Amino acid sequence: MKLNETLKKQLDHRTIRAFKDQSLSQEELTTLLDVARHTSTSMFMQGFSVLHITDMDKRAAIRSISTQPYVGANGDLFIFLVDLYRNYQIRKQSGNDDGRVHTTDIFLQAYEDTVLAVQNTLNAAESMGLGGVILGSINDDPEKLIEVLGLPKLTYPVLGLQVGIPDQAPQLKPRLPLEFMAFENKYPKDFKIESLHDYDEIVQTYYDLRDANRRIDSFTKQVNGAKLNQHETKRDLQVKVLKNQGLCLDFK
Amino acid sequence: MKLNETLKKQLDHRTIRAFKDQSLSQEELTTLLDVARHTSTSMFMQGFSVLHITDMDKRAAIRSISTQPYVGANGDLFIFLVDLYRNYQIRKQSGNDDGRVHTTDIFLQAYEDTVLAVQNTLNAAESMGLGGVILGSINDDPEKLIEVLGLPKLTYPVLGLQVGIPDQAPQLKPRLPLEFMAFENKYPKDFKIESLHDYDEIVQTYYDLRDANRRIDSFTKQVNGAKLNQHETKRDLQVKVLKNQGLCLDFK
Numbered sequence: 347m348k349l350n351e352t353l354k355k356q357l358d359h360r361t362i363r364a365f366k367d368q369s370l371s372q373e374e375l376t377t378l379l380d381v382a383r384h385t386s387t388s389m390f391m392q393g394f395s396v397l398h399i400t401d402m403d404k405r406a407a408i409r410s411i412s413t414q415p416y417v418g419a420n421g422d423l424f425i426f427l428v429d430l431y432r433n434y435q436i437r438k439q440s441g442n443d444d445g446r447v448h449t450t451d452i453f454l455q456a457y458e459d460t461v462l463a464v465q466n467t468l469n470a471a472e473s474m475g476l477g478g479v480i481l482g483s484i485n486d487d488p489e490k491l492i493e494v495l496g497l498p499k500l501t502y503p504v505l506g507l508q509v510g511i512p513d514q515a516p517q518l519k520p521r522l523p524l525e526f527m528a529f530e531n532k533y534p535k536d537f538k539i540e541s542l543h544d545y546d547e548i549v550q551t552y553y554d555l556r557d558a559n560r561r562i563d564s565f566t567k568q569v570n571g572a573k574l575n576q577h578e579t580k581r582d583l584q585v586k587v588l589k590n591q592g593l594c595l596d597f598k
Numbered sequence: 599m600k601l602n603e604t605l606k607k608q609l610d611h612r613t614i615r616a617f618k619d620q621s622l623s624q625e626e627l628t629t630l631l632d633v634a635r636h637t638s639t640s641m642f643m644q645g646f647s648v649l650h651i652t653d654m655d656k657r658a659a660i661r662s663i664s665t666q667p668y669v670g671a672n673g674d675l676f677i678f679l680v681d682l683y684r685n686y687q688i689r690k691q692s693g694n695d696d697g698r699v700h701t702t703d704i705f706l707q708a709y710e711d712t713v714l715a716v717q718n719t720l721n722a723a724e725s726m727g728l729g730g731v732i733l734g735s736i737n738d739d740p741e742k743l744i745e746v747l748g749l750p751k752l753t754y755p756v757l758g759l760q761v762g763i764p765d766q767a768p769q770l771k772p773r774l775p776l777e778f779m780a781f782e783n784k785y786p787k788d789f790k791i792e793s794l795h796d797y798d799e800i801v802q803t804y805y806d807l808r809d810a811n812r813r814i815d816s817f818t819k820q821v822n823g824a825k826l827n828q829h830e831t832k833r834d835l836q837v838k839v840l841k842n843q844g845l846c847l848d849f850k
Contacts, residue, residue, distance in 0.1 A: 347623075347625045347626065347629060349629075350603065350725050350726065351602065351603055351604065351725075352603065352604040352607070352721065352722065352725030353629060353633065353722055353725055353726070355604070356633045356636060356718060356721070356722055357632060357633060357636055359636050359637070359638070361638060371599075373599045374599065376776070377599060377601075377605060379776055379780045380609060380776065381605065381608045381609060382779075382780070383773045383774065383776060383779060383780070384608060384609055384611050384773055385611070385717070386611070386613060386717075386720070386732050388734045389734070389825045390771070390817075390820060391820075391821065391825060391826070392773065392774050392779065392817075394779070395779045395780065395781065395785070396779065396780045396781070397781055397782075397783065397784075397785060398780065398781070398782050398783070399783060400782060400783060401783045404783060427785070429779070431785075431787075431789075432778070432779075432789055433821045433826065435789050435791065436791050436794070436818050436821045436822065437821060437822055437826065439790070439791040440791065440818065440822050442822050443828070445826040445827050445828055446826050446827070446828060446829075447826060449834060450834070450836060450837050451831070451833040451834055451836055452826065454709075454836065455734060457706075457709065457713075458713050458734065458756070458757060461709075461710050461713035461714055461717075462713055462716065462717040462732070463717075464714065464717075465637070465638075465713075465714040465715075465716075465717035465718050465721075466608060466717050466721065468638070469604060469608070469717075469718065469721050470604065470605055470608055473602050473603075473604030473605055474602065474605070480638050480714070482640045482641070482707060482710065495785065496784060496785060497785055498785065498787045501785060504710070505710060519642070521635045521636055521644065522635065522644050524628070524631055524632065524635060526684070527634075527635060527644065527646070527647045527648065527681070527684075528631045528634070528635070528647065528648045528649075528650065529647065529648070529649055529650070530649075530650050530652060531649065531650070531651060531652060531653045531656060532649075532748060533647070533649060533679070533683075533747065533748060533749055533750065533753060535683075535750045537683075537684055537687050538691070539687065539688050539691040539692065542688070565642075565644075566688050566692065568642060568643075569643065569685045569688045569689060570688065570689055570692050570694050573641045573643060574643070574685065574689065574697040574698050574699060574704065575697050575698070576695070576697055576698055577698075579703070581703045582701060582702070582703055582848060584702060584703055584706065585702050585848060585849050585850070594849070596834060596837060597837050597846070597849050598837070598850065
């Protein structure tokens with residue numbers, strides 16, 4: 347099968363974290379937001395919004411939360427929000443009750459809307475020759491983030507997306523082979539860690555070639571390591587912040 | 599700005615629910631799954647899996663849960679899962695503890711991985727001239743769905759995706775104008791429902807043209823209506839099922 351340009355970009359996806367010192371043109375910016383706007387949404391409720399962060403103080407504050415030096419540096423920074431505030435206001439200003447906006451179900455639907463829009467926007471950016479990085483680290487201090495962004499109840503920042511002209515050319519990162527993550531009809535519960543031996547070696551080689559001076563672990567070692575180990579982290583405050591924001595109130 | 603083929607497809611996105619009676623070729627199937635596999639994932643934890651449902655009994659059972667006649671009819675049906683079972687097994691079989699796999703934080707990260715992969719796969723399908731529909735309705739009975747799919751703990755079905763050769767040509771659905779969902783630096787809390795008057799008329803006209811015999815409401819009327827009104831629904835069992843699956847155990 348001949349791959350089209352979209353597929354080529356998708357199969358060649360690399361996260362870009364270093365950008366040239368140039369912002370999007372107004373036309374590029376509008377196009378990206380317009381793609382976000384055209385993303386599928388659950389029940390047509392359009393439960394998300396996008397903040398484009400150009401204010402340098404806000405960018406610095408978000409960088410400080412995420413503790414990643416590239417966040418809010420070069421390129422354009424977007425924060426994708428669950429937005430049930432708008433629909434809540436529509437109901438309130440119509441003299442209606444809150445309905446289901448505080449339920450976990452409606453929150454998860456809006457969460458999906460938000461994340462779908464992130465990926466759609468990233469695909470758009472990559473098709474334009476730009477690079478991007480999806481930023482989960484904006485929620486490394488969720489209370490602080492809500493404060494920095496001045497967000498009302500019934501909104502919730504899910505992911506950041508930073509895009510720009512790539513200033514690096516990283517290698518393609520080796521993903522889990524299909525046999526480990528795509529199955530026909532039945533989920534295989536008999537997974538054996540030994541079956542990942544070859545993949546672990548591929549991941550190890552990838553890191554060794556990327557930076558011979560910095561030892562990074564194989565996949566199974568990463569899963570066994572700090573990322574998933576129990577530790578104190580403000581990320582766990584997401585639970586409290588969701589409740590503060592009036593979301594998932596039926597989650598007990 | 600000249601739009602490339604990817605952007606054209608994205609800006610022209612329509613949900614397709616009627617497909618011709620033809621399944622994906624093996625090559626198309628592998629390409630779509632390979633795109634899913636190359637999606638960005640949080641902390642490289644690769645927290646999702648995909649089930650391709652070809653079993654006709656399972657398709658019928660999922661159709662019955664979603665109560666949508668097109669679900670599992672023509673085309674190919676995929677279920678995208680949060681998958682923390684694999685990483686849990688890696689830790690367990692290494693003699694390690696469960697770590698953070700039961701936290702809301704890690705669940706949400708895996709949820710993001712899953713939803714990003716759904717959109718990436720849909721974009722791939724659309725680039726190939728196929729159409730698709732994202733299916734939130736698979737969770738209209740979440741207990742039943744877990745049973746039908748035979749899923750182990752630490753997995754959770756998030757969205758279905760059905761793709762195939764379009765057998766309909768719906769109109770482009772009018773989305774909220776940019777001014778209502780994309781903002782610079784600051785979220786505008788002073789939203790006024792009156793500002794949606796023109797958009798409401800556009801949505802109303804869209805529905806009237808689509809089906810003159812069936813009255814469907816404007817956007818603000820939909821927000822004020824059944825979709826967000828309080829009602830009994832098994833969808834609210836998602837909270838219980840998440841806990842049953844060993845997920846979000848710190849959510850109280």
